[in-house]
Amino acid sequence: MRILPRVQTNSCDWDPxxxxxxxxxxxxxxxxxxxxxxxxxxxxEDINRLHVLISDWQVLADFALADAVLWIPSPDGRFLAVxxxxxxxxxxxxxxxxxxxxxxxxxxxxxxxxxxxxQPHYAPDMRxxxxxxxxxxxxxxxxxxxxxxxxxxxxxxxSLRRNAESLGxxxxxxxxxxxxxxxxxxxxxxxPTSSNHGIPRVSDGxxxxxxxxxxxxxxxxxxxxxxxxxxxxxxxxxVLAEAITELLDGVSHVDETLAxxxxxxxxxxxxxxxxxxxxxxxxxxxxxxxxRAGAALLCRDVSEMRRRERELxxxxxxxxxxxxxxxxxxxxxxxxxxxxARRSDNPEVKQALGEAERRVATIxxxxxxxxxxxxxxxxxxxMMERLIRMAASAATPDQHIRTxxxxxxxxxxxDAASALAVVLAELVTNAVEHGFEGRESGTVxxxxxxxxxxxxxxxxxxxxxxxxxxxxxxxxxQIVHTLVGSELHGxxxxxxxxxxxxxxxxxxxxxxxx
Numbered sequence: 001m002r003i004l005p006r007v008q009t010n011s012c013d014w015d016p017x018x019x020x021x022x023x024x025x026x027x028x029x030x031x032x033x034x035x036x037x038x039x040x041x042x043x044x045e046d047i048n049r050l051h052v053l054i055s056d057w058q059v060l061a062d063f064a065l066a067d068a069v070l071w072i073p074s075p076d077g078r079f080l081a082v083x084x085x086x087x088x089x090x091x092x093x094x095x096x097x098x099x100x101x102x103x104x105x106x107x108x109x110x111x112x113x114x115x116x117x118x119q120p121h122y123a124p125d126m127r128x129x130x131x132x133x134x135x136x137x138x139x140x141x142x143x144x145x146x147x148x149x150x151x152x153x154x155x156x157x158x159s160l161r162r163n164a165e166s167l168g169x170x171x172x173x174x175x176x177x178x179x180x181x182x183x184x185x186x187x188x189x190x191x192p193t194s195s196n197h198g199i200p201r202v203s204d205g206x207x208x209x210x211x212x213x214x215x216x217x218x219x220x221x222x223x224x225x226x227x228x229x230x231x232x233x234x235x236x237x238x239v240l241a242e243a244i245t246e247l248l249d250g251v252s253h254v255d256e257t258l259a260x261x262x263x264x265x266x267x268x269x270x271x272x273x274x275x276x277x278x279x280x281x282x283x284x285x286x287x288x289x290x291x292r293a294g295a296a297l298l299c300r301d302v303s304e305m306r307r308r309e310r311e312l313x314x315x316x317x318x319x320x321x322x323x324x325x326x327x328x329x330x331x332x333x334x335x336x337x338x339x340x341a342r343r344s345d346n347p348e349v350k351q352a353l354g355e356a357e358r359r360v361a362t363i364x365x366x367x368x369x370x371x372x373x374x375x376x377x378x379x380x381x382x383m384m385e386r387l388i389r390m391a392a393s394a395a396t397p398d399q400h401i402r403t404x405x406x407x408x409x410x411x412x413x414x415d416a417a418s419a420l421a422v423v424l425a426e427l428v429t430n431a432v433e434h435g436f437e438g439r440e441s442g443t444v445x446x447x448x449x450x451x452x453x454x455x456x457x458x459x460x461x462x463x464x465x466x467x468x469x470x471x472x473x474x475x476x477x478q479i480v481h482t483l484v485g486s487e488l489h490g491x492x493x494x495x496x497x498x499x500x501x502x503x504x505x506x507x508x509x510x511x512x513x514x
Contacts, residue, residue: 034082034100038074046148053141054083056187057151059284062202063296064137064174065090066153069098071111079103079111079150088203089170093134093154111150114138118147120178133157137174142184151181169208169217173296176286185287188267199269200282200300207297213239213263216294225299228277240297247274264295277303330364355429355476362387362425366418378417380409380510384424388446391425392432400441401432407448409455412510419487420508426476427459427504435463435502453511462501466494484508 031050035042042050054070061068065087071079081101086092103111114121123136134154141149153174180186205222207215215235226235230247241262260266261283269282284296334357341353365387369378384405392401412420428444436442447458484492490508497503 031082034080035072038072038080040072040074040080042072042148046143046146049143050083050141050149053151053181053187054085057085058088058201059298060151060153060174060177060181060186061085061087062089063170063177063206064153064155065170066137066155066174067093069094069152069154070141070149071103071152072149073111073115074102077108077112079108082149088201091156093156107152110136110138111152114140114150115147118142119182120175137178139178140182142182144184153178173208173284173286176288176293177284179289180287183287188284190267200280200298202298204298204300207235207240207299208294209240209264209297210294211264211292213241215240215243222297222299225279225301228301228303229272229279230274230276244272247272262297264297271302273306277301278306279303327364327367330360330367334360334364358391358425358429359422359479361390362421363418366414366421369417376414377411378414380412380417380420381405383421384409384446387421387425388428388444391428392444401436402441402443403428404443404445405448406445408450409448409510410450416488416508416510419483420510423480423483423488423506424457424459426480430474430476431459431461431463431502431504435461435465437464439463450510453509455506455508455510457506457508459504459506460497460501462499465496465500465502 031054032047035047050070050072057068057070067087068085069081070083072082074080079102081098081103084094084097084099086094110121110123118140120140121138123138127134127136134156136155137153139151139153140147141151177186203221205225206219207222208217209215215238218235223235226243229244231243233243235243241259244258244262255270255272257266257268257270258272258281261268261270261281262272264283264285266283267285269280271278271280273279278301280300280302282298284298286293286295337353337357337360341350341357344350344353365383366378369383385403388403388405392403409420424446428446431444432442443462445458445460447460449456480492484490484506488506488508488510490506492504492506494502494504
C-alpha cells in the first residue's frame with residue numbers, strides 16, 4: 001500500500017518506483033563525468049566554478065527552503081541535472097535522486113529563458129506535485145561574462161506557508177543571493193567550502209544585519225546561540241558588534257577577522273569566545289544592483305566542540321611531558337650505571353653494567369622522539385641511523401665498523417618502537433662483538449621492507465659468520481627472542497650467508513591496526 005503520495009521529479013513524467021529511469025544517464029554520477037558524457041561546451045574554468053558553487057550552495061537552498069538542482073545545457077537543446085541539494089530548513093520535493101536526469105520540454109523552455117535573459121526567472125504558475133503545489137525560481141549561473149548553467153530552486157507550498165508566518169526575510173536573502181549568482185558575485189571568492197570545524201549553516205542560526213550592522217531579524221536558533229554566549233538582551237535593533245564587544249572584557253584573544261564579520265563586511269568565518277561559550281560566525285554580504293544591501297549572518301554554538309579540542313590538546317601535552325620526564329629519568333639511570341661501571345674493578349661486572357647502560361640509553365632515545373610528537377608513534381627512520389651507530393661504537397670502540405641502512409621503517413607505534421630499538425641495538429652489538437673478532441673493519445647493514453603495519457627486517461654483517469654448533473644462549477639473544485615474540489608479535493631466525501657473514505631475519509608487526 002502506498003502511504004506517501006506520488007511525487008513527480010519535475011523533469012519528466014516518471015514514477016520513482018520504476019527502475020531504471022527511461023531518460024537517465026545511469027553510468028556516471030560525478031559532475032565532471034556528466035559534463036563529459038553529453039559533450040557540454042564548458043571550459044575547465046567553468047567546471048571549477050560549478051564545483052565551487054555546489055560546495056557552498058547549501059546556504060542558498062536553506063534560505064530558499066528549496067531543493068536546488070544544477071542544470072547544464074546539452075548540445076541537443078535539453079538540460080541535464082548534474083548536482084542536487086536538499087534544504088535543511090524545509091521539506092524536500094525530490095524524494096528520489098534527480099542527478100543524471102534530462103529536463104522535460106516545459107522545464108527546458110524555462111531554463112533557456114533564464115539563460116537568455118541572464119536574470120532569475122520566476123515560473124509563472126505553481127506546479128502540482130502530489131498533495132501540494134510547488135513554486136520555482138530558475139537562476140542563471142554566470143562565469144565571467146558567460147551564462148554556463150542554471151540552478152532551479154523548487155519550494156513546496158508547505159514550506160512557503162511556514163516561511164510566510166515566521167521567516168519572511170528569508171525571501172529577501174534568497175532574492176539577493178539569486179541575483180548575485182546571476183551576476184557572478186556568488187558564490188563568494190573567499191567563502192569557506194567545508195562544514196568541518198564548526199562552520200555554521202542556516203539551520204544552526206541566522207540573523208539579518210543592515211549596512212550599519214544593526215540586527216533586524218533573528219531566528220530562534222540564533223537567539224539561543226547568543227544566549228549561550230552571554231547576550232541576555234534582545235538583539236533586534238542593536239548593533240551586533242556592540243553587543244559582542246560587551247562580552248569580550250577580560251578575554252585575552254580575539255579573532256582578528258571578528259570585526260568585519262560581525263559588521264557583515266567580509267564573506268568569511270570568525271569565532272567569538274566568552275567565558276560562557278564559543279560561537280562560530282559566518283557573514284554573507286548581500287549586494288543588489290551593485291550596492292550593499294546588508295548581510296546575512298550565520299551562527300553556530302561550538303562551545304562543546306572547542307571544549308573537547310582543548311581537552312585533547314591538554315591530553316597531548318600531558319603525554320608529551322610524561323615521555324619527556326621518562327626520557328630524563330632513563331638518562332639519569334644510564335648515567336648512574338655508567339658511574340657504577342667505572343668504579344668496579346671486576347671486568348664481568350663492568351661489562352654487564354655497560355650493557356645495561358646501553359639498553360637503557362636506547363629506550364631513552366625512543367621516549368625522546370615520543371616527547372616531540374603529538375601522536376603515539378615514532379618516526380623510526382629519523383632515529384635509526386644514530387641508534388645503530390651508537391650500538392656499533394659502544395660494542396668495539398677500537399674497530400672501524402661501518403653501519404648502513406636500506407629501506408624504510410616509517411612510523412612505528414610507541415609500544416613497538418621501544419622493543420624494536422632494543423632488538424636492533426642488540427643485534428648490531430652482537431654482530432660487532434662476535435662477527436669481527438681480530439678484524440679492524442667491517443660493515444653492518446640494517447634492511448627494512450615495510451608493508452602497511454608489518455615489516456621484514458634483516459641485520460646483515462660481512463663478518464666471520466656463526467660457528468658450527470654454536471649455542472645462542474646469551475642474555476642479549478634471550479632479550480631479542482623475548483621482545484620479538486611478545487612485543488613485536490613476530491619471528492626471528494639466524495643464518496650464515498653464502499658469501500660470508502651472518503643474516504638475522506625478523507618478521508614484526510609495527511602497528512596494532514594496519
